[in-house]
Amino acid sequence: MNGSGYADGWQQKRPRRATLGVGLIAGLLGIGAVLGFASIAGATTVPPALTLRAEQAPGDPQAVELTASLVQTPGSSVQPGSLAGDSVNFSVHLDEFAGAPLLALGSATTDATGTATMTYRPTWTGRQALTATVTDASGNTLGSAVTNFTADSADRPFVGTIEAARPDGTIGQAVAGVLIALVVILWVTLIAVVVRVRFGIAALSR
Amino acid sequence: MSDNNPITAAGDALAMGAPPAEPAARADVRAAAMRPVLETPRWWWPAVGVLGVVVVLGIVAWIVQVAGGLGVAGYNDQAFWAVYEADLVAFIGVSYGGAVVSAILRLTNATWRAPLTRIAEATALVTLPVGMLFIIPHLGSPWRIWELVWPPYWNLSSPILWDFFAVSTYLLATAVFFYLPLIPDMAIARGLLDPERPELRARACRRLYKMLGGNWTGSYSQRQLLHGAIGLVAIMIIPMAVSVHSVLSFAFASSSRAGYLETIFPVYFVVAALYTGVALVVLSVAACRRLWHLEAFIHPRHFVRLGFVMLAFGAVYLYLTFTEYLIDGYSGTTDDAAWVRQVLVGRYWIPFWFYFVAAGLVPVLVMAFRRTRTARGVVVASGLVLFAMWVKRLVIVVPPASEPLVHSPLTATGVLAGNWGTYHFTWVPISITVAATAAIALLLLVLFRFVPILPIAEMEELAENEPATAAALTSPTGVQPAIPFPTTPPPGELAGVGSGPPTTLGGTSMARGTDPGDVANSGGAR
Numbered sequence: 001m002n003g004s005g006y007a008d009g010w011q012q013k014r015p016r017r018a019t020l021g022v023g024l025i026a027g028l029l030g031i032g033a034v035l036g037f038a039s040i041a042g043a044t045t046v047p048p049a050l051t052l053r054a055e056q057a058p059g060d061p062q063a064v065e066l067t068a069s070l071v072q073t074p075g076s077s078v079q080p081g082s083l084a085g086d087s088v089n090f091s092v093h094l095d096e097f098a099g100a101p102l103l104a105l106g107s108a109t110t111d112a113t114g115t116a117t118m119t120y121r122p123t124w125t126g127r128q129a130l131t132a133t134v135t136d137a138s139g140n141t142l143g144s145a146v147t148n149f150t151a152d153s154a155d156r157p158f159v160g161t162i163e164a165a166r167p168d169g170t171i172g173q174a175v176a177g178v179l180i181a182l183v184v185i186l187w188v189t190l191i192a193v194v195v196r197v198r199f200g201i202a203a204l205s206r
Numbered sequence: 207m208s209d210n211n212p213i214t215a216a217g218d219a220l221a222m223g224a225p226p227a228e229p230a231a232r233a234d235v236r237a238a239a240m241r242p243v244l245e246t247p248r249w250w251w252p253a254v255g256v257l258g259v260v261v262v263l264g265i266v267a268w269i270v271q272v273a274g275g276l277g278v279a280g281y282n283d284q285a286f287w288a289v290y291e292a293d294l295v296a297f298i299g300v301s302y303g304g305a306v307v308s309a310i311l312r313l314t315n316a317t318w319r320a321p322l323t324r325i326a327e328a329t330a331l332v333t334l335p336v337g338m339l340f341i342i343p344h345l346g347s348p349w350r351i352w353e354l355v356w357p358p359y360w361n362l363s364s365p366i367l368w369d370f371f372a373v374s375t376y377l378l379a380t381a382v383f384f385y386l387p388l389i390p391d392m393a394i395a396r397g398l399l400d401p402e403r404p405e406l407r408a409r410a411c412r413r414l415y416k417m418l419g420g421n422w423t424g425s426y427s428q429r430q431l432l433h434g435a436i437g438l439v440a441i442m443i444i445p446m447a448v449s450v451h452s453v454l455s456f457a458f459a460s461s462s463r464a465g466y467l468e469t470i471f472p473v474y475f476v477v478a479a480l481y482t483g484v485a486l487v488v489l490s491v492a493a494c495r496r497l498w499h500l501e502a503f504i505h506p507r508h509f510v511r512l513g514f515v516m517l518a519f520g521a522v523y524l525y526l527t528f529t530e531y532l533i534d535g536y537s538g539t540t541d542d543a544a545w546v547r548q549v550l551v552g553r554y555w556i557p558f559w560f561y562f563v564a565a566g567l568v569p570v571l572v573m574a575f576r577r578t579r580t581a582r583g584v585v586v587a588s589g590l591v592l593f594a595m596w597v598k599r600l601v602i603v604v605p606p607a608s609e610p611l612v613h614s615p616l617t618a619t620g621v622l623a624g625n626w627g628t629y630h631f632t633w634v635p636i637s638i639t640v641a642a643t644a645a646i647a648l649l650l651l652v653l654f655r656f657v658p659i660l661p662i663a664e665m666e667e668l669a670e671n672e673p674a675t676a677a678a679l680t681s682p683t684g685v686q687p688a689i690p691f692p693t694t695p696p697p698g699e700l701a702g703v704g705s706g707p708p709t710t711l712g713g714t715s716m717a718r719g720t721d722p723g724d725v726a727n728s729g730g731a732r
Contacts, residue, residue, distance in 0.1 A: 176362045183371045186446070190375075190382050193435050197386060198420055200431045205421035 048083060048114065049073050052132040052145035062155045063119050066090050066105075068132035068145065070114030083114030086134050086142065090118055093129040102131060110134070121155035235503065239391070239660035240398055242498050243411065249497070250651065257648040264641020267634045268343055276346050279634045284627020287607045289635035290344035292599035295454060295475065296482065297337030297642060298373060300592070302447045303483010304330030304490075305380050307515065309440040318511065320668050321503040322491055324661045327384045329490040330483075332649035334377050336642050341366070343638055365456035372453040379443050385418070386436045390429075390663035392419030411656060424663070451479045458602070464541035465534070465606025474526045481519035481565075482595045485588035488512050490650065492585045498659060506581035513584035516591065517573045524566045545605045553626065554605050557597045564594035604629050 048070040057063035068088045087109055091102035108116035122128060128151055133144040271278050281288060304326035311319035342348050353359035355370045396415035399408060422428060452472035459471040468474070488509060495504045531550065534542040549558045572578045572587040608627030 173362075179368070180371070183375055186375050186442070187378060189442070190378050190439070193439060194382055194385065197389070197432060197435045201389065201428050202421045204425060204427045204431065205423050 048142065050088075050132060050134050050143040050145045052130065052147045054120075054130050054147050054149035057119055060119075062153050063121050064149060064151065066118050066120050066130060066132070068108070068110075068116045068134065070110055070134060070142075084110055084112045086110045086114075086116075086136055088116035088132050088134045090120065091131045091133070092120075092122075093131065105130075122151040123154050125151050125154045235660060235665050236394065236398060236662055238498070238500055238503060239658035239662045240395060242654040242659050243395070243656065244398075247497070254648060254651055257644045257651070260644035261641045261648060264638045264644070267637035267641070271343060271634050271638075272348060278632060279343070280630045280632045282627065282629075284610070284625075285604060285608045285629035287603050288629045289600070289631070289639060290340050291457075291603045292596065293635075293639055293642065294337060294340040294344055295478075295602075296596045296599045297333060297340060298454060299337075299451060299475070299479035299595075300482045300486040301330045301333035301337055301380070302451060302476075302479040303481075303485070304328075304333070304487050305383055305443055306447045306480060307484055307487060307512075309383070309443045312436065312440045313444075317668055318508065320665045321500070321660055322487070322508060322512075323387065323664065324657075324659060325491050325494050326487045327380070327387075328650060328653055328657075329486060329646075330380050331384045332653060333486070333646050334373070334380055336645050336649070338373055338377070340642070341369075343635075365453065365460055368453050369457065372450040376443075376446050376450040379439065379446050383436075383439050383443055386432060386439060387661055387664060388657060389419055389432060390422050390424060391658045391661060392416075393422035393424070394662050395419075395658055407655070414656060429667070447479070448476050451476045463606050464539070464609060464611065465545040465602075468530060468534075470526060470530050470533075474523075474530065477519055477523045477526060478595060478598075481516065481523050482592055484512055484516040484519060485591040485595075488516065488584055488588035489592070492581070492588075493647075494650075494654070494659060498654075500660070503660060503665075509581040509584040510579055513569075513573050513579070513587065516584075516588065517569050520565065520569045520591065524562075527566075541609065541611055545609050548609075548626065549601060549605050554601055558601050561594045561598040561601065564590040565598065 049072075051069045051071065053065075053067045053069075055065050055067070057065045068090070070083045070086065072083075087107055089107045090105040092105055094101055094103050105120050106118050108118045110116045116132075116134075120130070128149050129146060130149055131144060131146050134142045136142055279289065308319065308323045308326045308330075310316075311323070342351060345351060345354075354364075355367060360367050392415045396412060396419055399412055399415070401412070403409075452475065455471040455475035458466040459468055461467060491504060491508065491512070495501060531546050535546040535550075537543070548554050568590050569587045572583045608629060610625060610627070
């Protein structure tokens with residue numbers, strides 16, 4: 001029996017087989033990695049870029065024309081002509097609240113050229129930070145853009161018929177006048193009561 | 207003191223029918239009414255000192271706020287209304303109870319009102335200006351307050367301007383309503399003062415009584431004139447009170463904020479004002495009764511009756527609260543439902559349910575059982591009502607103010623950040639609120655150093671006209687006397703009130719009518 005001879009033979013053969021196995025696995029992994037990276041690189045979606053412009057609306061000094069445009073970027077998988085139909089939400093930053101939150105102004109849908117517009121009427125004057133955010137049909141955010149605009153005039157919220165009915169409007173002025181007259185009448189009546197009592201008591205004491 | 211006094215005619219009248227040994231029967235209404243004026247109890251100066259220090263601390267807190275801004279009071283951009291608005295509503299509200307309750311009882315000729323009216327009206331008179339002052343810390347910049355009400359700076363669209371008109375008009379009405387019944391008492395009190403006493407306060411009182419009392423003689427014609435005037439003002443003051451607190455609610459109800467834009471608010475505020483106003487009257491009457499020993503005139507029955515009035519207003523208020531929350535909670539508007547949820551089971555559930563128990567259930571339970579339906583029970587319930595209703599005002603003010611209402615499509619919830627604002631109490635508003643409370647007590651203590659605490663003429667007149675009721679009023683048991691009151695005013699010109707033998711007040715014996723101008727006390731009204 002040559003047990004030791006068997007053992008020696010096994011010990012001599014094993015390193016060679018292990019080296020081949022490891023090399024084979026490493027090679028397969030390397031090939032897989034190369035193919036995987038190539039696959040990922042080919043499938044990466046480059047979203048279209050979003051730009052936002054805010055300009056004074058022609059013929060209306062209180063209105064601001066907001067234009068959000070989607071443009072193709074190199075590497076984008078979005079095909080020309082497929083920029084239409086995305087929803088763009090317009091917002092303005094507020095300074096009054098902590099964290100500069102956004103106040104929704106409205107939304108518009110992009111046309112074939114990737115452009116969405118809306119008219120915004122600022123309710124206060126001064127610098128305003130405007131934001132546009134585009135989302136696809138699934139609601140995924142594709143991109144956003146920010147621009148600044150300085151409003152020289154503001155759209156007062158109650159101008160027109162609503163304001164006319166308020167106390168500082170035409171009808172309201174009459175209401176306010178009547179109410180003030182009522183207050184005056186009450187004051188005069190109360191003072192007159194006291195005066196009458198005082199003089200009446202004096203007269204009746206004689 | 208009354209033990210040294212001979213029983214006056216008024217005392218006789220009030221004592222008619224009651225057993226002679228009863229303390230109430232011997233009580234002298236004039237002595238009791240003038241006790242705060244003529245005597246200085248040992249507790250008076252320490253009480254004034256302590257209350258004065260508390261008021262000064264409140265003023266210091268306000269100065270700190272003026273220097274540091276509203277932020278030191280816990281205000282922030284997500285809790286822009288808080289304690290001061292609640293204080294404004296609560297303090298002005300409690301002032302209504304005194305005047306309105308007095309006016310209603312006068313117009314309905316409820317005879318049991320007599321010992322309470324002066325205290326009730328005085329409470330209204332001192333509470334209203336204190337409540338008005340809260341507009342100053344609430345608005346923040348005191349040097350620009352005048353622009354609120356001064357043309358062309360004023361804004362006719364602003365409810366706060368109409369608040370000013372309404373509250374100042376009501377203050378005038380309250381002052382007139384306090385003054386008119388005081389005229390005959392001033393004449394009577396002038397006769398009760400020692401004309402020789404040289405102290406500054408005695409001289410000030412004599413001058414004050416002469417100025418305010420005028421030439422009152424107590425003749426029938428004068429009394430008719432005065433009754434007519436008081437009746438007119440009593441009629442005027444009830445709708446004025448309703449309108450004033452309605453206008454106060456406009457500051458909320460005319461806004462566009464969920465939780466404030468409530469058409470139920472005007473009536474809601476009026477009922478709350480009456481509810482807390484009656485509670486304050488109970489506490490004021492109880493304190494005056496205890497401090498100046500008016501037990502002979504103010505009986506537990508008075509508290510129980512006021513307790514029933516308070517209970518009625520409390521029940522209406524509870525129902526209106528239910529109505530408001532029901533409609534807002536089920537209206538389908540997200541913003542309204544959100545704050546209702548926060549109040550009932552959310553972050554504000556503790557203050558709301560505290561109100562519900564303390565100002566909703568407790569008064570009902572106190573008045574429901576004979577065992578608790580006592581003066582002490584009503585006083586405890588009133589104290590709870592006042593504090594719990596102040597908390598309820600905070601529940602009205604803070605949750606809607608802290609609700610995030612700026613919507614955005616950019617967030618999952620549709621509401622920006624989704625975070626509710628938080629108001630944190632600081633020592634500044636607490637100090638100012640406590641100081642205002644102390645100021646009311648302080649002003650009452652000072653006021654009753656100068657004016658009779660009981661309506662002398664009214665009580666004596668009541669004794670003349672309705673002896674049975676008057677005697678029953680003086681009887682702690684409330685049992686009507688068996689002996690009818692003998693006095694019948696002569697036809698034509700009637701006798702003036704306050705006739706009677708010499709009395710001793712303030713340690714000095716004097717004969718009534720020693721002052722030639724004081725015919726009221728000479729027994730001769732003609």
